[in-house]
Amino acid sequence: MVTIKDIAKQLGISVSTVSRALNNHSDIKKETKLKVLETVKKLNYRPNSIARSLIHQRTFTVGLMIPDITDPFFSTIAVGAQELLSEQGYQVIIGNTLRDKDKEKHFIDSAIERKMDGLIVTPDHLDEELIELLANLSIPVVFLRRKPPKKLKLPYVDVNHYKGACEAVEHIISLGHRKIGYLGMPLESQIAIDRFQGYKDTLQKYDIPYIKDFIKLTGGRTIQSGRETMDQFIPKLPQMTALFAYNDLLAIGALESLAHHHIRVPEEISIMGFDDLEISSLYWIQLSTMSQPRNQMGRYAAETILKMMNPSVTNEIPEYIILDSTLVQRNTCTHVV
Template identity: 35%
Template sequence: MSVNIKDVAKKAGVSISTVSRVLNNGKYVKPEVRLIVQQAIEDLNFVPNSIARSLVSKKTNLIGVIASDISTSFFSSTLSYIEEAASQNRYNILVGNIKDNLDKELKYLQVFKEMQVDGIIIMHEMMDKHIERFLQSLTTPTVFCSAKPNSSVNCPSVNIDDMQASYDTVKHLISLGHRRIAFIGGDTKELSTGRYRYDGYLKALVEAGISVNPDWVRFGNFKLQDGYDIMQTFLQSEQLPTVVFAVSDDMAVGALNCIVDHDLKVPDDISLVGFDDSSITETVRPKLTSLHQPIQQIGQMSVDILIKMIEGQSPGVKEVVLSHKLVERSSLRSLL
């Protein structure tokens, strides 16, 4: 026989409304009464009906997350911190892993709306006119995480200054005596991770009077295999770069594997720098120098801002820009 809220109220010796307030983390419940009700729930193995609760509270306690590709180190790490922050605030997450498929993104957004999620986090920038129109008409609180919406979509965002981060990294490489600097970029249709990081690379080279060698510039999709394949093309050029800067740690590790497979050494023959400072940087040998962005803070702040909006508060600022820094490890050497 299934246990219902009346059984919990009877065992705890309280009213049904008191049990309901405890279940919905409501106010005006004395701490000692809350403990008694929680003990009764545990003793009876009572599992609340989430649909019924949402009808009463007008909330589902669900957050929908659109991720570009959770197989990459950056997205999986960020998603983990989003889930942790959501859980601490009694929210569960639903993940739409779109793998850069805009039709899938639109489908997931529609599903999230139908399921009446309380809020949406989007970790992706590319959009077509259908997604743009959908987001413009959407009333569900929405935050862009490590991504920026285009000007027609009025949503707050949390990220770093990607162009400045890339510029600072390449400028540092130049200060170490590197002038033959190869670049493994991301899809330039993505402004932050693609276009802006490439622009930062170009700006640093131009300021230093270094010509851009087209043979040393290639673009991938943030995967290990992309880094490996692109590094193959660099190794076939007449003159090798002294350092390779990849805009994701996964692509940098792919490049590292390719270099090793060609019996070359990092950093003796070619230095290597990644981007994100994800956990993979410490697991490879040599350890990977990487541009650190505060992944945990990005995920947590995205959730914090979203919950403010869900509760009817102002998100505060439209764009949160967090700090970055280069973390040097043994994959980079000075030529001076």
């Protein structure tokens, strides 16, 4: 490998002079600087950022821990974060955890040992061990899509799931529906709780009775599980005129089930999703849904971590950034007949 020493030797000058030439210091003659740059090209020298990192105690890398890059939801967030960070010279290291606890822990370990400058995380398994790990971290951390436990006192970026659910249900109600079901996830995550609460509170706000038979919770977060759960819904269907799903995947699963049972959407039942995935705008689906600003979430998380990594008086670090989701009206939600 060609190093700064080789250049110094070649020109008969010292390494410190070469270093200064390469880093645009002022105390160097223009002539020698040019000679150095010339030799750099000739020898195809490339600075070793490893050595640089060791001195500066900065690696210009940021870790981004997400559950699944295969999921367009998260990859879009990742792209948003990456765009901003790479503009600032940071390398983004994606940790794909597949919602596996050991992988989450392993990634944070690796972030410590590789001396990343910051960390953006969407942890799934936030148990005592992981909290302890994050608490002892000496680098900035931003939470994404999850409020950090009080103990941690870290900034976070999320959308207002509660408000989004309220608006979704409110829209359904504004179309005249009164018998509105909910197809959701078990109340194990805060997001699931918030969206369900939004559903319930909005019903109450409009004096619509809460009917337990209109609620069905699924196991997985896949189209398949949405479909299977909807199959169980079908018998009670005549009473229901609209259904609010926890997310687009479940909604699409429901659409599959309904199509399979020859129940017309939206004529016989209206369906509302949450997320606005790419596939939701497909010709055959055209799902009405709440769109989340995914790319922006990534960007805001990046912006926050940048502020934390480069502290200055003028840069206030926000406690949290809560974004709004927006209603996207397509073809699965219409006036009750």
